[in-house]
Amino acid sequence: MTNQTPIAAVALRSVGKDFGDFTALKDVTFDIGDNEFFTLLGPSGCGKTTLLRMIAGFEATTAGTIHLFGDEIETLPPDKRPVNTVFQNYALFPHMNVAENIGFGLKMLGWSKADIDARVAEMIQMVQLGQFVHRKPSQMSGGQQQRVALARAMAPKPKVLLLDEPLSALDLKLRQEMRAELKSLQRETGITFIFVTHDQEEALSMSDRIAVMSAGEVQQIGTPEDVYEHPANRFVADFIGETNLLEAEAGTVDGQSVMCQFGGSSISATTTGAVAPGQKGWLSIRPERLTIGTALGEGSIPARIGQTVYLGTDTQVMAHLEGGATLGARMQNTLAGADRLTEGADIHLTVAPGAARFLVE
Amino acid sequence: MRTFDPRRYTGFFTITLACLFILYAPLAVVAVYSFNDSLSITRFEGVSLRWYQDVFFGLEAGKFRTAAWNSFTIAIMAATAATMIATAAAIGMVRGGNFKGKPASFALISMPIMVPEIVTAVATLIFFSAIGFSLGYVSILVAHIVFCIPFAYLPISARLQGIEATFEEAAQDLYASRWNAFRYVLAPIMAPGIMSGFLLAFIISLDDFIITNFVKGAGVETLPTAIFGAVKQGIKPDIMALSTLLLLFSILIVTLSYLIGRTGDAKNPE
Ligand SMILES: Nc1ncnc2c1ncn2[C@@H]1O[C@H](COP(=O)(O)OP(=O)(O)OP(=O)(O)O)[C@@H](O)[C@H]1O
Ligand SMILES: [Mg+2]
DSSP: OSSSSSSOSEEEEEEEEETTTTTEEEEEEEEEOTTTTEEEETTTSSSHHHHHHHHHSSSSEEEEEEEEEEEOOOOOOOSSSSSEEOOOOOOOTTTHHHHHHHHHHHTTTTHHHHHHHHHHHHHHTTTTGGGGGOHHHHHOOOOHHHHHHHHHHHHHHHHHEESSTTTTTHHHHHHHHHHHHHHHHHHOOOOEEEEESOOOHHHHHHOOOOEEEETEEEEEEEEEHHHHSSSSHHHHHHHHHOEEEEEEEEEEEEEEEEEEETTTTEEEEESSSSSOOTTTEEEEGGGGGGEEEEEEOOTTEEEEEEEEEOOOSSSEEEEEETTEEEEEEEEEESSSSSSEEEEEEEOEEEEOOOEEEEOOO | OOOOOOOOOOOOOHHHHHHHHHHHHHHHHHHHTTBBSOOSSSSSOOOOOOOHEEEEEEEHHHHHHHHHHHHHHHHHHHHHHHEEOOOOHHHHHHHHHHHHHHHHHHHHHHHHSOOOSHHHHHHHHHHHHTOOOOEEEEHHHHHHHHHHHHHHHHHHHHHHHHOOHHHHHHHHHHTTHHIIIIIIIIHHHHHHHHHHHHHHHHHHTTOOOOOOOSSOOOOOOHHHHHHHHHHHTTHHHHHHHHHHHHHHHHHHHHHHHHHHHSSSOOSSSO
């Protein structure tokens, strides 16, 4: 590493984890920068919690190394790592009140009573729990408990904060509020956040960067825009947001753009990997990048409207192409009662430039 | 669908009453005759507290007082030691993962409950004489510690099983050493289980007769052995008074143990 490159907050190198003969994590390698809001995103059972627990020190690695700000932490027990966790079920100590819970880490670090009191008051103000200081966790709502867990984990000023699906137990409204709150807390404190979720919307709306995981392997790492606009493979395209995935074959290739054949139609798509003509793969087109028109335009595909589903802000339209393929499109409901969306009507689908993506795997 | 209701079976009430009668009638007789104003143990001749007075101030009061003192001190020390060992064992068994020999360890811990007490008694006596351990107060204490362990272990491990491991992990995550995580987080959450284990061990030690009788040696008596000694010379009503006192005390402790064990579940003990 040169002097210019900042030291990574967390550096994972070929990290692996086996439980008996089951491999939970395989060859995980990436860096998380200081002050970054980094998200581990993936379906249930893909190893997110396991990776978090390895960083926290509750689980030993079976391969690879983990460095925290340049220091090897493999041999450190959890209480020696400058890392705190917000647990999925909060794990608030039931016999302690809010103030005692928040001050626990400071007490264990040997802070003086006065310092603890000052810091606890500061944290309580931060999470706006002023009137609950003397309550026990069992006397609080889920959202309030969540804030206590957050304050408790942030009180000792950790270098890295680990959050394991902290919002999953809250209702939708509260979840959306907490997203914004978490994000601004991270901005204000400058603490590196490693946030685990299986909710792609949560990941997209909060993260600086996202690591998309599947079956113990990292599929792609990038900004929310990156992983949404330029998915590296079929799994990422499918897992993040909605998309139309069609079996396709590469035709003529011209740098980053490739002509794709699918179900009797053909379309120009972007690609990242090296693609050879004739190669089989998948075509991914986001439904909101399709526009429905009545007139034949440049690059438009003739289609017939199938089922439509009214979804409030928009309407989902299934469009059947002449070649037999079906594409889902989403039209914003800007006008009340758009009569052109009647089933069976002939239309023309236009794919926004650069919206189609050819994926090799 | 019809739910299973044992009350529908013919004879249910008769059998229940018979069982309860067989279990409690002797206790009731002892309790009632302890208030008898006569030396007779078959004829009731008016209510009096003379036998209770006799227990505390009569001819044999000194003997009973020493025996009671032995019983209580042994029970408190044995229950304390057994509870500490049982707590350590429960943490090892419940939190230790699936280590080799776990079923064997469990069998070893609960052995004294499974094995007939007379076997344990004889074995303990043989062991003590084999190693030349002199019989008396200390030998009783050691034997009591051993057979109290499983009784303390059961409520403690039951409680621990209901406590999620994330509490200890959260404590360690917040810079608590393993010992501090136990002291400040696990132990307070486990406390009702530990208390109820202690009380159970205490009462088991307090009224043990068989093992105590084998390992007590000459001259040292606990309440049960003293009572047995007195009964051998003929049943006097003061024994009934003493037994009734012991019975009340046992009921008190067992009730306490039950109530404490029940306070709150592991998630919110408040
Ligand atoms: N202690 C363990 N022993 C054996 N297998 C385990 C253990 N812990 C986790 N696993 C397995 O490892 C895999 C990854 O588990 P992990 O808890 O990391 O998933 P996750 O991505 O956090 O899922 P979720 O979103 O459901 O929380 C799972 O298949 C799980 O069964
Ligand atoms: Mg998980």
